[in-house]
Amino acid sequence: MIKPSIPSGTRDFGPVVVRKRNYIFQTIRSTFEVYGFQPLETPAMENLSTLTGKYGEEGDKLMFRILSNNDDKLAAAKAAASNKEMSSILSDKALRYDLTIPFARYVVMNQQELTLPFKRYQMQPVWRGDRPQKGRYREFYQCDADVVGSNSLLNEVELLLIYDTVLTRLGLQGYELRVNNRKILSGLAEVIGKQELLTDITISIDKLDKIGAEGVRKELAARGLTDADITTIEQFLAISGTSEEKLAQLKTLLAASETAQKGIEELSFVINSGYAPFNTAPIIDVTLARGLNYYTGMIVEVKAPATVKMGSIGGGGRYDDLTGMFGMKGTSGVGISFGVDRIYDVLEELKLFPEATQQSTKVLFLNLGEASARAAFSYMMQLRARGIAAELFHESAKMDKQMKYADKRGIPYVVILGESELQENLLSVKNLVSGQQEKVSAAAFAEMTF
Amino acid sequence: MIKPSIPSGTRDFGPVVVRKRNYIFQTIRSTFEVYGFQPLETPAMENLSTLTGKYGEEGDKLMFRILSNNDDKLAAAKAAASNKEMSSILSDKALRYDLTIPFARYVVMNQQELTLPFKRYQMQPVWRGDRPQKGRYREFYQCDADVVGSNSLLNEVELLLIYDTVLTRLGLQGYELRVNNRKILSGLAEVIGKQELLTDITISIDKLDKIGAEGVRKELAARGLTDADITTIEQFLAISGTSEEKLAQLKTLLAASETAQKGIEELSFVINSGYAPFNTAPIIDVTLARGLNYYTGMIVEVKAPATVKMGSIGGGGRYDDLTGMFGMKGTSGVGISFGVDRIYDVLEELKLFPEATQQSTKVLFLNLGEASARAAFSYMMQLRARGIAAELFHESAKMDKQMKYADKRGIPYVVILGESELQENLLSVKNLVSGQQEKVSAAAFAEMTF
Numbered sequence: 001m002i003k004p005s006i007p008s009g010t011r012d013f014g015p016v017v018v019r020k021r022n023y024i025f026q027t028i029r030s031t032f033e034v035y036g037f038q039p040l041e042t043p044a045m046e047n048l049s050t051l052t053g054k055y056g057e058e059g060d061k062l063m064f065r066i067l068s069n070n071d072d073k074l075a076a077a078k079a080a081a082s083n084k085e086m087s088s089i090l091s092d093k094a095l096r097y098d099l100t101i102p103f104a105r106y107v108v109m110n111q112q113e114l115t116l117p118f119k120r121y122q123m124q125p126v127w128r129g130d131r132p133q134k135g136r137y138r139e140f141y142q143c144d145a146d147v148v149g150s151n152s153l154l155n156e157v158e159l160l161l162i163y164d165t166v167l168t169r170l171g172l173q174g175y176e177l178r179v180n181n182r183k184i185l186s187g188l189a190e191v192i193g194k195q196e197l198l199t200d201i202t203i204s205i206d207k208l209d210k211i212g213a214e215g216v217r218k219e220l221a222a223r224g225l226t227d228a229d230i231t232t233i234e235q236f237l238a239i240s241g242t243s244e245e246k247l248a249q250l251k252t253l254l255a256a257s258e259t260a261q262k263g264i265e266e267l268s269f270v271i272n273s274g275y276a277p278f279n280t281a282p283i284i285d286v287t288l289a290r291g292l293n294y295y296t297g298m299i300v301e302v303k304a305p306a307t308v309k310m311g312s313i314g315g316g317g318r319y320d321d322l323t324g325m326f327g328m329k330g331t332s333g334v335g336i337s338f339g340v341d342r343i344y345d346v347l348e349e350l351k352l353f354p355e356a357t358q359q360s361t362k363v364l365f366l367n368l369g370e371a372s373a374r375a376a377f378s379y380m381m382q383l384r385a386r387g388i389a390a391e392l393f394h395e396s397a398k399m400d401k402q403m404k405y406a407d408k409r410g411i412p413y414v415v416i417l418g419e420s421e422l423q424e425n426l427l428s429v430k431n432l433v434s435g436q437q438e439k440v441s442a443a444a445f446a447e448m449t450f
Numbered sequence: 451m452i453k454p455s456i457p458s459g460t461r462d463f464g465p466v467v468v469r470k471r472n473y474i475f476q477t478i479r480s481t482f483e484v485y486g487f488q489p490l491e492t493p494a495m496e497n498l499s500t501l502t503g504k505y506g507e508e509g510d511k512l513m514f515r516i517l518s519n520n521d522d523k524l525a526a527a528k529a530a531a532s533n534k535e536m537s538s539i540l541s542d543k544a545l546r547y548d549l550t551i552p553f554a555r556y557v558v559m560n561q562q563e564l565t566l567p568f569k570r571y572q573m574q575p576v577w578r579g580d581r582p583q584k585g586r587y588r589e590f591y592q593c594d595a596d597v598v599g600s601n602s603l604l605n606e607v608e609l610l611l612i613y614d615t616v617l618t619r620l621g622l623q624g625y626e627l628r629v630n631n632r633k634i635l636s637g638l639a640e641v642i643g644k645q646e647l648l649t650d651i652t653i654s655i656d657k658l659d660k661i662g663a664e665g666v667r668k669e670l671a672a673r674g675l676t677d678a679d680i681t682t683i684e685q686f687l688a689i690s691g692t693s694e695e696k697l698a699q700l701k702t703l704l705a706a707s708e709t710a711q712k713g714i715e716e717l718s719f720v721i722n723s724g725y726a727p728f729n730t731a732p733i734i735d736v737t738l739a740r741g742l743n744y745y746t747g748m749i750v751e752v753k754a755p756a757t758v759k760m761g762s763i764g765g766g767g768r769y770d771d772l773t774g775m776f777g778m779k780g781t782s783g784v785g786i787s788f789g790v791d792r793i794y795d796v797l798e799e800l801k802l803f804p805e806a807t808q809q810s811t812k813v814l815f816l817n818l819g820e821a822s823a824r825a826a827f828s829y830m831m832q833l834r835a836r837g838i839a840a841e842l843f844h845e846s847a848k849m850d851k852q853m854k855y856a857d858k859r860g861i862p863y864v865v866i867l868g869e870s871e872l873q874e875n876l877l878s879v880k881n882l883v884s885g886q887q888e889k890v891s892a893a894a895f896a897e898m899t900f
Binding site: 161388 | 453454457463468484485488489490492495497500515516521536537541543545555558559567569579589597601605611727776810831838839858859
């Protein structure tokens, strides 16, 4: 007999954790809904032709592929010339790696019926064969909201507001909505005259926190940038002050780039349009360069409150050609994603889960023999009809044992229908938190709240 | 460019369908909760050692295995002597095939912390490589409730009540809760003196509807049963009348079998205990033999209303040794499962989905230029704060185009903030269903329900 286990990097979620996770999901979902987003669900498996090449070489490697159980394919695989060929014979499907590609695939497949702009949200697990470590799992949920088919910057504003609304509703304070625009970074490379080094430049810039200004300078020099280039980049990194001041400095520094000016204008609208009554105003962060391979406009990253060491708890941006890879050109998308596992850890650390998330059985009816059980069953069904979760102990047993069950399960009320209660037609209701016990009539019981 | 597609047997669920499915899930979930069941979620992938051999040979074949992407394993697989060996080298994980085995695995892994009886529910997709056909998919949801660690028949009563409650809440009438007990079928074989033919007998009995009494007689004879045996079986099949009458007839016919008497007693308690105020009383069906490989007590099957050709929409039973396969002996389980896809089809056919399941965006604010959009945005945020889903059209466009969007999306109200409304500080609210339009003050708007 092998001791049962689960695959490394995966998790069971017991009742307490499921309820806490559902609280997060429900907060996100109801916010998406109130903003007019619509739910979508796609299959766990996608054809490899849909997924391959969409996540870089690393992604292709980390995808979980489904093994064909067709005997012919096994035979053919044996004759394969390379491991790569062997894999491709053995498998034509893989598990969902993110929610964006399946969304793009869905939009293209259903373009005839969809009303654009299509605002969809999707909350489903994805699978990645990363090496498991603290906070990194092979199965985890993504919660995405995307708008496809609209170039309007109002979408960016609304998506930032969704972050702000959800995090506020979760009771978080001190989170940061950091925003940037890809066009500003492109403009910087353009001003220097080295657009081909955009990625090199942003990778170095991104390390500012870790390696400091001197470190960045060294790296940039090593990557072939001149002193003059580096001076411009340092001026770029030195941008500071209020959002208005930052925007003004950017405008001057990147005056030579039309692209940059467009990016500054977009950024200005997104954080500064006056449309949005943010609880926590977004912050311009010109070093923010996530998703540079696909984002073309706004880039956003959400940082957990500084009091918890967690880093990013969400991110997103605009990608001008979301569906082009599936043959539907010129359709722009913009979206955000919530990192639910990390948000969970943040709420846990800050003790922000409301007690109500653990509402489970409210009332346990003790089982004190058949007459008691029959009376209890009837009262219990009344509570359930009122939407109050109730249980009758499964068997007639010593009171001690039943009270212990209530205690272990965290059930706050116990109802006792002993001989005297049955004779008097009353119920004894004990509050296990306060220890108080009272006898009530059936009529009074029918009105009690728990 | 390959036209994108999804794997055969899988489905995308668009907004309308997700909302209808969520209505079913939510009805089931809230009923499970009110009966004191607790949520559990297990990983999509399980180790093959957990799954293999648990679902018969067919199950092992239909499981979706995960291909290892370890290059050493690919090389080793090439040298494998058989396809079976090759598969087992290439894969050590597979996708969840049902929810019962992962539940048993979870119970065994967490036995130290669990309070027994443990009443859990689980609503997650499972994957099976069946040949896809109408109503049969390779990815589908199961919704299970099980109690582990209690022999009390009160659990059976409660599980039947859950079926009754859920189906009633879904607005279904005319469904049938058919119940039987494995011990009664065993007792029949025992009375005949041919316990080894139990499976043969029940397979034939199960075909009564299809092949008629004469067909059953022929089959039984072919399986080696004597005329006397067949006469007993025919008497068994002829049992009829009210539940009390059926139970009395069974008692007499199977008087010689202690096992049968125990089964009759259990069945009597389950359907006849007087505990349960069923909306639709369970029916004794002595031919019911599903899950005979694992069920040891009650067997239940739920039939859709006869007006829809659907057959079973749920089923379950008691299995005396749920966790024995993972080394934890003597722990009994009893559970039920809802067939959500079929329930969906039944509700669709009978037009039982409430309109409210499609509640999405209630109010569209027209975008009539910047001044209008700014005012609209502010009113829109007020609605959202009140929990009312609202949208501002993403760009300033012709009114026609915006009205068409509202129409296609099924948004019932449109708010117009034209020049005159802005000047008068009023809002024009148009009900697109009735066609009525009225001008209201900001204060009145803040009180409106949609």
